[in-house]
Amino acid sequence: MANKHILIVPGDGIGQEVTAVGKKVLNKIAAKYSHTFTYDDALIGHIAIEATGNPLPDESLEKMRNSDAVLFGAVGHPKYDNDPSAKVRPEQGLLKMRKELGLYANIRPIKLFDELLGASSIKPEILKGADILFFRELTGDIYFGEKGRKNNGDTAFDVAEYSRYEVERIARKAFDAAKTRRKKLCSVDKANVLETSRLWRDVVQKVALEYPDVAVEYQFVDSTAMLLIKDPTRFDVVVTANLFGDILTDEASQIAGSMGMLASASIGDGTGVYEPIHGSAHDITGKGVANPLASILSAALLLDISFGMKEESETVINAVDKVLKAGYRTRDIADSTTPADKILGTERMGEEV
Ligand code: GGG
Known part of the structure; x- marks a missing residue:
């Protein structure tokens, strides 16, 4: 039984949707293994610029330093892609977070689940x-x-x-x-x-x-x-x-099979940050179709690397494996053989896991 404080930093676009699912999975693990996970949240990226003018406000950085781990989503907004003269950009928040927290090692497992061989x-x-x-x-x-x-x-x-x-x-x-x-x-x-x-x-x-x-x-x-x-x-x-x-x-x-499957861990001198490798994907934001598995697998990396909870981490990975074996898919990993009733949205996929 452990007490851990986790900072949830959803960021922009689908970061909000997939991180909410990653947090639910962490809650499920806490309940199953009698751990106490407490949470706070913080701003980064475009959403932080809109609120404070700063892509990584000092308050967010302070909260990151004072947490046991960070579950992060994504940063980015199309408006900056079409404005090369923009002086303040969401990605500056991401780079500053990495530099300030000394996150020099980004670990990205390329794990192919057998069921996705055809995807x-x-x-x-x-x-x-x-x-x-x-x-x-x-x-x-x-x-x-x-x-x-x-x-x-x-x-x-x-x-x-x-x-x-x-x-x-x-x-x-x-x-x-x-x-x-x-x-x-x-x-x-x-x-x-x-x-x-x-x-x-x-x-x-x-x-x-x-x-x-x-x-x-x-x-x-x-x-x-x-x-x-x-x-x-x-x-x-x-x-x-x-x-x-x-x-x-x-x-x-x-x-x-998809960008939506890849999790990552950024580690170094202090608090570890765990995030999907995908970006904010504004083309699908708010549609409820983003694949939450990369965020869920990032939560699994968090449990393993920052908390040393190997069994809990395996439990999450096995749950993802089971759901894929049961035939459930999000849109990005479905193919022409996937029955329509097995193609799930973000929240439903999270519930199955
Ligand atoms: N979750 C990853 C993310 O937000 N990626 C957007 C991005 O700007 N990535 C640049 C990088 O990872 O260096």
Whole structure:
């Protein structure tokens, strides 16, 4: 029996809908295992800008620091996509949260539930057995370097920077995980072109010496993009930089059937943050059709990683598996063989789990 304080940070768009379901699942677990989970909520993203002018108000950050874990939704709003001159943007809240909380390791499991083998556009015989654990570095790279304009605004720049210690700490996290799995690690970079990637490779090679039982391969990011859909089962643990990880894991979501299936854990120096990898999806916001399974699986990661509740976490994953085995689907993971009465909306899918 444990007492834990969880901060719910739904953010924007479907973040609101899916996080509400993730919280219900946490409540169910608390009741089943006699834990006491208390909750508070906080603003981030567009909704925070509207309320306070700030995409991550100090109050939200303070609440995050004082919680045992954060269940987060998504940030984003289409109005900023069409306004490149906007000075304040929802995504700034997300980046500030990661930097301020020292969340340097973003863990993204690419878990393919057997029942969804047919949901992907990739052939089942290629996909069968795919199980990849991505480690995306989260507080460095081109996301956080100097950015700006020169030549009267006609030239734009974003500087990519990595320091040795930043690569070392994410590499160690990935190697530690590889030791508990198939003892295989792939480090992804672009060392034939980028200086940051040459440092990345040099550091990973040095860290690898501490893990003689882990087989390491080095791949360029372009080749990895191709191999992920050609031969996904060749990968086990993958470690890569912030931008490459962002892009490759969206691609890899197709291995799991949908972006709506992928959960993530962002960990580092303090409170862990758990969120679906998908964004705010304003095209489906308010329609009640968003897939809540990524939020539910993020809650499972929260239980496991931040609270050390392995059994509780497994219970959630098994419940998702059971619901998929029973044939229930949200729209994004349904296909032409799914009966209409098995295609559920966000809340109903949460209730089934
Ligand atoms: N739940 C993930 C999310 O809100 N993604 C929107 C976004 O702006 N992502 C950029 C990133 O993850 O670096």
